[in-house]
Amino acid sequence: MCDTCGCGHPEEVKMNIPGEETGSDHNHDHNHSHSHGDDEHSHSHQHGHSHDYQHSHDHLHDTDHAHNHHEHDHDHSHGTKIQLETDILQKNNLLAERNRGFFDAKNIFCLNLVSSPGSGKTSLLEKTIKDIGDKLNFFIIEGDQQTMNDAFRIKNAGAPVIQINTGNGCHLDADMISKAVKKLEVTDNSALIIENVGNLVCPALFDLGESKRIVIMSTTEGDDKPLKYPTMFESSDICIINKTDLLPYVDFNMEKAKEHAMKVNHHLKFFDISVKTGEGMDEWYEWLLASSKNAE
Amino acid sequence: MHELSIVMNIVEIVEENLQQSGAKAVTEIELEIGSLSGVVIEALEFALEEGIKNTILEHARKNIIKIPGRARCNKCSHEFDVDDLFTPCPECSSFDSTIMQGEELRIKSIVVE
Numbered sequence: 001m002c003d004t005c006g007c008g009h010p011e012e013v014k015m016n017i018p019g020e021e022t023g024s025d026h027n028h029d030h031n032h033s034h035s036h037g038d039d040e041h042s043h044s045h046q047h048g049h050s051h052d053y054q055h056s057h058d059h060l061h062d063t064d065h066a067h068n069h070h071e072h073d074h075d076h077s078h079g080t081k082i083q084l085e086t087d088i089l090q091k092n093n094l095l096a097e098r099n100r101g102f103f104d105a106k107n108i109f110c111l112n113l114v115s116s117p118g119s120g121k122t123s124l125l126e127k128t129i130k131d132i133g134d135k136l137n138f139f140i141i142e143g144d145q146q147t148m149n150d151a152f153r154i155k156n157a158g159a160p161v162i163q164i165n166t167g168n169g170c171h172l173d174a175d176m177i178s179k180a181v182k183k184l185e186v187t188d189n190s191a192l193i194i195e196n197v198g199n200l201v202c203p204a205l206f207d208l209g210e211s212k213r214i215v216i217m218s219t220t221e222g223d224d225k226p227l228k229y230p231t232m233f234e235s236s237d238i239c240i241i242n243k244t245d246l247l248p249y250v251d252f253n254m255e256k257a258k259e260h261a262m263k264v265n266h267h268l269k270f271f272d273i274s275v276k277t278g279e280g281m282d283e284w285y286e287w288l289l290a291s292s293k294n295a296e
Numbered sequence: 297m298h299e300l301s302i303v304m305n306i307v308e309i310v311e312e313n314l315q316q317s318g319a320k321a322v323t324e325i326e327l328e329i330g331s332l333s334g335v336v337i338e339a340l341e342f343a344l345e346e347g348i349k350n351t352i353l354e355h356a357r358k359n360i361i362k363i364p365g366r367a368r369c370n371k372c373s374h375e376f377d378v379d380d381l382f383t384p385c386p387e388c389s390s391f392d393s394t395i396m397q398g399e400e401l402r403i404k405s406i407v408v409e
Binding site: 079080081082083084085086087088089090091092169170171173201202204205206226227230231233234260262263264265266 | 302306324380403
């Protein structure tokens with residue numbers, strides 16, 4: 001079974017660079033070696049209960065208390081307990097740290113963009129690439145359940161891009177990023193931006209090895225979103241509020257939204273932008289250029 | 297439904313451990329899930345039921361221990377219980393606090409034979 005989504009189709013995750021689509025022949029080498037060896041299920045249930053406790057209750061009770069009672073080696077306790085104390089996400093966390101080391105060594109500034117669908121992640125990337133693509137080497141990883149649509153948009157905007165289609169999967173994980181980065185041939189001293197699957201819940205738990213996580217909300221959503229999806233806002237470093245041009249027409253209260261977000265995460269840095277009109281974009285570019293230069 | 301991929305991770309970790317220990321079957325698994333971990337216990341229970349079919353954990357007894365949230369105020373150092381990520385300090389009303397407990401997502405133990 002596929003460990004990204006439990007879908008039963010390991011080849012469900014596809015990675016494609018626009019123009020180089022390989023159809024079904026995507027070399028998705030996940031190595032799902034779940035050898036369920038059904039033939040070997042011999043289940044020999046030998047609950048042998050032989051009760052040879054060897055208690056040897058001699059009860060001699062002479063004064064020197066030779067109570068060897070506790071030596072009946074608990075064989076009757078149906079198995080051995082192994083204390084694992086293992087983080088369930090340790091594999092992803094390790095892989096994410098491996099990615100992080102790789103990015104550090106190559107001076108790649110990596111951002112993980114998360115939001116609900118429709119907040120404007122792809123539009124923000126398109127505009128950013130068009131406006132400051134000459135100052136910063138962008139590489140983009142697009143995550144969606146289906147379609148190459150976003151990858152084509154990014155390609156048209158002028159940046160190298162790879163599309164990950166997760167099939168039924170609800171998030172990207174560190175393993176996918178590690179593979180996508182190799183396929184995309186990300187160069188040194190660049191900015192790698194990962195657009196995660198549009199989902200405010202699941203991607204929160206999966207570290208990809210990014211330098212900063214950016215959560216985007218838009219003014220067409222409720223300003224209580226940070227309270228409804230606190231885990232995502234808690235795990236992010238930056239909060240971009242998009243579509244500020246619509247503020248006069250919607251009920252979104254900017255102050256309240258920020259107040260809610262700060263309750264969940266008082267370290268959040270905000271950018272209020274409108275990708276459509278360009279309002280607030282300069283501040284975002286300034287931060288992006290400065291941060292990627294400082295990335296080590 | 298990231299709970300299903302959580303389950304897949306659990307199965308994988310247990311399988312690896314079983315190979316190392318040379319045991320044949322898992323009769324019990326104990327999980328520690330924090331109430332602030334981002335995993336919904338009911339969804340995890342459902343995903344466990346479905347996700348462990350035909351795996352080594354299929355017949356194992358599942359014991360999920362829920363760990364309540366606990367935070368410490370960064371302003372006045374008061375420690376208090378939390379059910380969410382935006383509870384203010386009951387002493388000084390500050391939202392600036394650090395989660396001490398409740399973000400666990402752990403396999404505590406397995407019983408093998």
